[in-house]
Every structure is written in C-alpha cells, then in structure tokens.
Amino acid sequence: MSKKILIVDDDADIRMGLDARLRASGYDTVFAADGADATRKAMKERPDLILLDLGLPAGDGFVVLERIRNRPDLAAIPVIVLSARDPEHNEKKALDAGARAFYQKPVEADVLLEGIESAFRLHGHTIG
Amino acid sequence: MPETAGTQSAEPVRVLLVEDDPADALITTRMLPKSYQVTHVDTWDGARLEIYSHHHDVILLDLGLPDVANEALLAHALSEAQDIPIIIMTGRDDSELAVQAVRLGAQDYLVKGEFPQDWLDRAIRYAIERATIHKHLEETQRRQLELKDEFISHVSHELRTPLTAIHQFGGILRDEIAGPLTPDQKNYVGILMKNVNQLRDMIEDLMEATRAEVGKLVVTPTALRVEATIEETVGGLHQAATEKGLTIRTELAEGGARVLADDGRVRQVVANLVTNAIKFTPEGGEVEVGSLIDPEDPEFLRVWVKDTGRGIEPAALERIFERMHQEEDLEACRKGIGLGLYICKELVTRHGGRIWAQSVVDQGSTFLFTLPLFSVAGLLYPVVFPLDAHPNETVSLVTTRIRPLDFNATVPIQTALLDKAYEIHSDAVLRYGDALFPRSHGAGLSENFFIVAATQGDGVRSLVNRLTRAMARIGLDSVNAGFEVTAEVIEVPISGETDPHSRVRAVTEIVLDATKRSRSR
Numbered sequence: 243m244s245k246k247i248l249i250v251d252d253d254a255d256i257r258m259g260l261d262a263r264l265r266a267s268g269y270d271t272v273f274a275a276d277g278a279d280a281t282r283k284a285m286k287e288r289p290d291l292i293l294l295d296l297g298l299p300a301g302d303g304f305v306v307l308e309r310i311r312n313r314p315d316l317a318a319i320p321v322i323v324l325s326a327r328d329p330e331h332n333e334k335k336a337l338d339a340g341a342r343a344f345y346q347k348p349v350e351a352d353v354l355l356e357g358i359e360s361a362f363r364l365h366g367h368t369i370g
Numbered sequence: 371m372p373e374t375a376g377t378q379s380a381e382p383v384r385v386l387l388v389e390d391d392p393a394d395a396l397i398t399t400r401m402l403p404k405s406y407q408v409t410h411v412d413t414w415d416g417a418r419l420e421i422y423s424h425h426h427d428v429i430l431l432d433l434g435l436p437d438v439a440n441e442a443l444l445a446h447a448l449s450e451a452q453d454i455p456i457i458i459m460t461g462r463d464d465s466e467l468a469v470q471a472v473r474l475g476a477q478d479y480l481v482k483g484e485f486p487q488d489w490l491d492r493a494i495r496y497a498i499e500r501a502t503i504h505k506h507l508e509e510t511q512r513r514q515l516e517l518k519d520e521f522i523s524h525v526s527h528e529l530r531t532p533l534t535a536i537h538q539f540g541g542i543l544r545d546e547i548a549g550p551l552t553p554d555q556k557n558y559v560g561i562l563m564k565n566v567n568q569l570r571d572m573i574e575d576l577m578e579a580t581r582a583e584v585g586k587l588v589v590t591p592t593a594l595r596v597e598a599t600i601e602e603t604v605g606g607l608h609q610a611a612t613e614k615g616l617t618i619r620t621e622l623a624e625g626g627a628r629v630l631a632d633d634g635r636v637r638q639v640v641a642n643l644v645t646n647a648i649k650f651t652p653e654g655g656e657v658e659v660g661s662l663i664d665p666e667d668p669e670f671l672r673v674w675v676k677d678t679g680r681g682i683e684p685a686a687l688e689r690i691f692e693r694m695h696q697e698e699d700l701e702a703c704r705k706g707i708g709l710g711l712y713i714c715k716e717l718v719t720r721h722g723g724r725i726w727a728q729s730v731v732d733q734g735s736t737f738l739f740t741l742p743l744f745s746v747a748g749l750l751y752p753v754v755f756p757l758d759a760h761p762n763e764t765v766s767l768v769t770t771r772i773r774p775l776d777f778n779a780t781v782p783i784q785t786a787l788l789d790k791a792y793e794i795h796s797d798a799v800l801r802y803g804d805a806l807f808p809r810s811h812g813a814g815l816s817e818n819f820f821i822v823a824a825t826q827g828d829g830v831r832s833l834v835n836r837l838t839r840a841m842a843r844i845g846l847d848s849v850n851a852g853f854e855v856t857a858e859v860i861e862v863p864i865s866g867e868t869d870p871h872s873r874v875r876a877v878t879e880i881v882l883d884a885t886k887r888s889r890s891r
Contacts, residue, residue, distance in 0.1 A: 259538030326530035348537035
C-alpha cells in the first residue's frame with residue numbers, strides 16, 4: 243500500500259506542485275492550508291508523514307508541531323519542515339520541536355524525496 | 371536636541387581629574403564651577419579604579435603620569451574610558467602630543483595656564499555634548515543596520531515563495547512528470563531552471579552580505595580534512611566546466627592537512643571562486659584548484675583557484691573584494707550581483723585567514739586564501755600544564771561517538787543536531803583545564819566528538835553522566851541517531867618532564883592514536 247503524505251502549506255500553487263511531484267513518486271497526498279486544518283487532517287487521515295510549512299494562518303508551523311508531538315496517537319508521525327524562512331534561525335528550532343528535517347524552499351526535488359524516504363526507513367527501524 | 375547627562379538635568383557634572391601635580395590639580399579645580407563634583411586622582415591606576423567603580427561625565431587627563439609611559443597612556447585611556455569624553459590637559463611643550471591625541475579620539479585639549487577661566491567649563495560642556503551626540507549617532511547607525519537586516523530577511527522570504535512555485539513546476543516539466551518534451555522544449559526548460567537557480571543564489575547572497583554587515587555571519591569551525599571538502603566541491607562543478615569546454619583539475623597538499631574551519635563555509639568560498647573561474651575562462655581553458663602549507667606562514671594552509679581566463683586589470687584587482695563590485699562584462703556580470711567575493715572575504719577573515727588575488731590580463735587570474743591549521747598539541751598544552759597548578763600525571767580522554775541508527779541511511783545526521791550536541795559538550799567542559807576538540811568531521815556518516823579532560827577520577831565520571839543525560843534529552847538516543855560516551859585514562863609520560871613541549875608532544879601522539887582507534891571501530 244502506498245504511503246500517505248499530508249502537505250501543509252497556505253500557498254495553493256505550492257501545494258499543487260508538491261502534489262504532482264509526490265504522486266509521481268508513488269505517494270498518496272492529502273492537504274491542509276492552515277494550522278488548525280493541519281491538526282484536524284492529521285487526526286482524520288492518519289498520514290505516514292507530514293510536510294509542514296512554517297508561516298501558516300491559524301497557528302504557525304511550530305504550533306502545529308507542538309500539537310502533534312503532544313498527542314500520543316500522532317506523536318510518532320515523522321514531520322519534515324519545508325519553509326522559505328532562514329534556516330539559520332529556524333532549523334535548530336524546528337528540530338528541537340521534534341521535526342525530523344528542515345529544508346529551505348525552493349528545495350531540489352531529489353533532495354526532498356531522499357529526505358522523505360530516509361524518514362520512512364528510520365521510522366520503520368524504530369518500530370521494528 | 372538629545373538630552374545630555376550634565377547640562378540639562380539637575381544632576382551635577384561629575385569630573386574625573388587625573389593630574390599628578392598637586393599645584394596644577396588645585397588650579398584646575400578652582401577654575402571649575404562650584405556645582406561640579408570633582409574627583410581627583412594622581413595615577414592612571416587610580417583613574418582606572420574610579421572609571422570602573424563610579425560614574426563620571428568627563429575625564430580631564432594630564433598626559434604625563436608617573437605610572438604609565440606618556441605615549442601608551444592615551445591608548446589605555448581611550449580603550450578603558452569607554453564612552454566617557456576625555457579632555458587632555460597639557461603643558462606648553464607637549465602640545466604636539468595633544469593634537470595627536472585629539473586625532474586619535476580625545477574630545478579636546480587645553481594648554482595649562484594659557485586659557486581664560488571660562489574656557490574649561492565651556493570645553494567640558496561641549497565635550498559632553500559631542501560625546502552624547504556621537505553615542506546617539508552610533509546607536510542610530512546600529513539600529514539602521516538592524517532594520518536593513520530585518521527588511522532584507524523579510525523581502526528574501528517573500529521572494530522565495532513565488533520562486534518556489536516556479537522552481538517546482540519547472541522541475542516537474544523538466545523531469546517530464548507532466549508528459550514528454552520535444553528537444554526544443556527540454557532545452558528551454560533547462561534555461562528556465564538555470565535562471566531560477568541564479569535568482570535563488572542571488573537572494574541567498576543578498577542575505578549573506580547583509581548578515582556580514584551586521585556581524586551575524588555564523589562560522590562554526592571544526593577540525594576539517596579540507597582536501598575532501600575541496601575535492602567534493604570541485605566535483606560538483608565538473609559538469610559546469612565540461613559544458614563550457616574547460617578542464618578542471620585539483621592539485622591538493624598530500625597527507626591530508628586538517629584545518630580549523632567550517633565545512634559549509636569552506637565549500638561556499640571554494641564554490642564561489644571556482645564558479646567565477648569557470649565564468650571568466652573561455653572555451654579550451656583550464657581551472658586548477660590547489661592547496662599547500664602557506665610558504666609565508668606554516669601555521670596556515672593556502673588554497674588557490676587558478677584560471678586561464680581573461681584576467682583582471684590591476685586597478686580593479688584592488689577593489690574586487692568590495693561590496694557590489696562587478697567586472698565590466700555585461701554578458702558575464704548578469705549572472706551575479708557583485709556580492710560573491712565580498713562574502714568570500716568576510717568568511718575567510720572570520721576564520722582568521724586572508725584572501726587576495728593575482729592576475730595578468732589575457733593570461734588568467736589566481737585567487738588565494740588561507741585557513742588556520744588545526745593543532746592537537748596546542749589544545750592539549752593547558753590540559754597537561756594547567757594554569758597555576760602542577761603538571762598532570764594523567765589525562766582523561768572522554769569520547770562521544772555519534773552514529774546513525776539506520777546503517778543504510780544515505781542522508782547524514784542533521785547538522786543542526788550535531789551542532790546541538792557540540793553545544794552540550796562545550797557547556798559541560800570546564801573553561802580551564804579541559805579541552806574540547808572541535809567537531810571532527812569524519813568521513814562517511816559517523817561523527818565523533820573528542821574531549822580531553824584533566825579532571826581526575828570522579829570528575830570524569832560525573833562529566834560522562836552529565837553528557838549522557840544531556841544527549842538523551844535532545845533525543846539523540848532514539849530519533850535520528852545513537853551515541854556512546856566512553857572515558858579512557860591516559861598516563862602522561864614523565865620521561866620528558868624537564869621539557870614541557872616534548873611531554874605535550876608525547877601525550878598528543880597517544881591521544882591521536884586513541885582517537886584514530888575509536889574512529890575506526
């Protein structure tokens with residue numbers, strides 16, 4: 243069964259681009275456009291991984307990260323932060339908040355896909 | 371008008387009079403308005419104590435004091451008086467020195483016995499006023515730079531969003547996810563992607579240059595095998611060189627010199643210089659990247675990037691590392707905003723190295739920079755010979771090894787996580803007596819940290835415990851990677867006791883051996 247990825251971004255074009263790219267690599271996709279929606283969708287859809295933007299309406303990416311980490315049923319879902327923000331100020335903060343990786347937009351597609359696959363490999367390792 | 375400490379508030383003006391001649395001191399004090407609060411000291415040592423313990427609005431300084439040489443006094447005074455304005459009180463015979471003093475940063479000078487009574491009061495008020503204005507000006511400039519930094523950071527973030535969409539869909543077309551392309555379409559999308567990436571690099575350069583300006587460029591040096599770094603960076607640019615019909619080769623120092631440098635920053639500098647070399651060298655040319663121990667200073671490694679391009683005019687050679695400098699070649703300079711070399715210079719300087727260029731027009735250019743070599747013996751010296759204590763008979767080597775949990779992982783452990791781990795280590799070691807090795811950037815995926823601690827017995831145990839707990843707290847034992855902290859006690863050979871250097875050298879060899887062993891495990 244193919245893995246399901248929740249794409250959280252308030253920019254419709256970027257959601258669409260990520261969708262095309264991920265589906266071409268065999269992933270299923272679901273979407274959220276703001277912070278509140280992200281938590282809702284995470285609970286409802288139980289994705290295998292979350293691609294999270296930081297600058298979001300209704301609770302920014304850090305708030306979403308915290309909410310997810312504080313819910314035992316969601317805490318194990320790997321989160322990759324994908325943001326236009328400066329890595330110098332945000333990468334460490336995101337990792338401290340429990341994200342698995344931080345990539346600054348625009349990121350090369352092969353780098354992002356490798357990051358996603360690596361997250362799945364590590365995730366499988368921890369559970370198994 | 372900005373508010374000043376003395377002239378407009380009810381507080382009395384506080385004067386620190388530094389004068390070793392009691393008669394001169396008395397005359398000067400009498401010339402001051404009664405409302406002024408005067409503290410008189412007759413040595414520079416006394417003045418220093420006053421500056422650090424009480425607030426003063428102005429310093430009246432006689433340049434001839436018993437405890438400091440005349441020439442050195444002003445330098446001391448200017449650096450230690452912080453923001454307090456200084457008025458030089460001088461004799462008739464050394465007015466030359468006083469003029470010099472004003473040039474160096476003193477507010478004013480008065481020749482003793484040669485000015486009307488009210489001049490002194492006026493000089494003091496003006497000096498305080500000028501110093502206050504100067505302080506406000508500096509504050510405003512600093513604030514302006516900060517605003518600029520915030521502005522650039524905001525703009526760069528806003529530009530990145532539409533750029534990301536263009537980048538994404540360009541990539542989707544290029545990779546034929548949306549269907550096959552004709553050869554022409556493929557070519558055009560390639561050009562589109564090349565330009566999008568240039569735009570992305572320009573935004574990044576703009577951010578970096580602004581960071582450099584406000585002193586926020588972060589450089590985290592590690593003990594780095596720089597040849598591998600250079601080799602990889604050049605490897606990544608092979609295709610660009612080949613596409614332009616250039617050959618590119620490396621001529622690196624043998625033996626794998628280790629420098630104290632930030633891996634990412636060195637990559638940035640080398641990539642920038644090599645990209646420039648490729649850009650300015652015509653088809654059939656050659657780019658050479660090399661390194662050797664600096665012939666002018668054996669404590670540095672010298673790296674060079676040499677091309678057979680069109681060269682740089684001598685006049686331009688001096689200005690080439692300035693901000694916004696561009697070579698006057700329309701086709702070539704369209705590809706940058708003239709910040710690359712400025713950033714390179716900032717980065718190299720931040721490492722303690724220097725950067726310069728040599729060129730002959732129509733024959734080519736060579737860009738050279740230096741990086742400090744990493745020395746284990748230098749780090750170990752204070753451990754074996756602690757300050758104000760007997761030499762240590764043993765040294766404890768505490769090693770933390772970090773490795774990815776997934777041995778098949780092709781993605782290295784997140785740099786930020788390793789930075790965090792390094793931070794934990796630097797918090798845990800003692801400032802005097804322990805030596806924390808810079809992060810060792812090992813080959814492959816396992817990263818090692820080495821600490822040498824002079825603390826004996828229980829001290830080392832507790833250090834290991836503290837490290838283990840702190841590392842587990844950042845999730846290093848489960849999320850991305852595992853870690854292991856071990857302690858090993860090394861006997862310091864006492865055969866060379868009379869010679870501290872040979873003793874340190876012997877310990878260095880043992881430690882290096884031990885680190886090699888733990889690395890190959």
